[in-house]
Amino acid sequence: MEYSQTLTAFSTRDEIFDKSRDTSTLATTYLAYVSKQLQEYSGNTQSAHVGALIIEPVIHGAGGMHMVDPLFQRVLVNECRNRKIPVIFNEVFTGFWRLGVETHAELLGCKPDIACYAKLMTGGMIPLAVTLATDALFDSFSGDPKLQALLHGHSYSAHAMGCATAAKAIEWFKDPETNHNIIPQGGILRELWDEELVQQISCHSAVQRVVVIGTLFALELKVDASNSRYASLYAKSLLQMLREDGIFMRPLGNVVYLMCGPCTSPEFCRELLSKLYIRFGEFNRA
Missing domain, CATH: 3.90.1150.10 (Aspartate Aminotransferase, domain 1)
Structure with a gap:
């Protein structure tokens, strides 16, 4: 399958994230490419060899600060959902207003099954990381048999100092009284x-x-x-x-x-x- 490359100019950054692009010709092209790639991994079975999709939303940090077309990531996430592939957002770098919004479910217009956060969550004051999961994913590990549980933990789970710092930092970032950059309508940064x-x-x-x-x-x-x-x-x-x-x-x-x-x-x-x-x-x- 071959794909032609065309350059598209946007007059504002908001246009790049506009969900009206979902009905564009480019969205169809992206979908054809994503479907082809997933088909190569999974064959004729329902994604038998694909464990999960893991992406950095919008910006690939350590890869060179490359901005990824939000439309491509949205198409990719939606197609993985259609194939019952869990979606993981790595927001360790991009989360908590790094890219101007608290989480990138807002920016991309789609939600992950798992989201990972760190760094700005505590304002950079103390190391702390958190992994969030949907109720459906969390409940899939519930049950009487011990082996059905997700037997994994961290030495510093619910680390008191880190949690207190994160709670204060998030409160500080969200409040227009303490963060003069926050726009109350919509909770985004100016x-x-x-x-x-x-x-x-x-x-x-x-x-x-x-x-x-x-x-x-x-x-x-x-x-x-x-x-x-x-x-x-x-x-x-x-x-x-x-x-x-x-x-x-x-x-x-x-x-x-x-x-x-x-x-x-x-x-x-x-x-x-x-x-x-x-x-x-x-x-x-x-």
């Missing part, structure tokens, strides 16, 4: 990154692409194939310059990114972008 500066950076000759959503700003530097790997040191000199400005960034090869907190002011985010843009001039001459 735009934190200056649009004009983002545009200037994205048009810079050293930049391949830019992703801006929620508390995340990421850019990919233009490089040849040999410098595009995860372990590439191509961005080292740029990062060293930014450290002199008090900005410490962890690179993913030739991808560098900034992450603020849900309560970080847009003014501070603008300051970060300004320093980054100024350093690009020196980076190009290096």
Whole structure:
């Protein structure tokens, strides 16, 4: 099966997430591709060799901050549901307003069977992770025989300090009195990154692409194939310059990114972008 590639431009980010796209030609193309791939794994049986679908919603973090078309992920999730394949959202990185919303069931317009959270759940103050499951999935392990139970636990289950910190952080993030970035109608974050500066950076000759959503700003530097790997040191000199400005960034090869907190002011985010843009001039001459 062959698929032609077409480029689609969107005037706003909201259009990318609009569920009206579900009836588009592209949705049909995605469905044909997903069905073909699942058929190869499962053969003629009902997904006999597919245990579950695990995805990072919207943004693939460690893979290079790649934004995935929400329509593709929605089609993928819905088709897996039709085939009785459990759906797992890995929101360890993306959850709790990292991408501007509390959970990505809202952003994608579909819900998982299992969701995994950590990191921003406690505001980064203390390590804590949580795995949530639907009632249907949880109940499937209930019963009299011990071997039917999910015999798994963690040494620090319900760790008191972590739970207390998470409860306070979530309360803090949701309250407009403590988080001036939250928009009460809808519970989403307002735009934190200056649009004009983002545009200037994205048009810079050293930049391949830019992703801006929620508390995340990421850019990919233009490089040849040999410098595009995860372990590439191509961005080292740029990062060293930014450290002199008090900005410490962890690179993913030739991808560098900034992450603020849900309560970080847009003014501070603008300051970060300004320093980054100024350093690009020196980076190009290096």
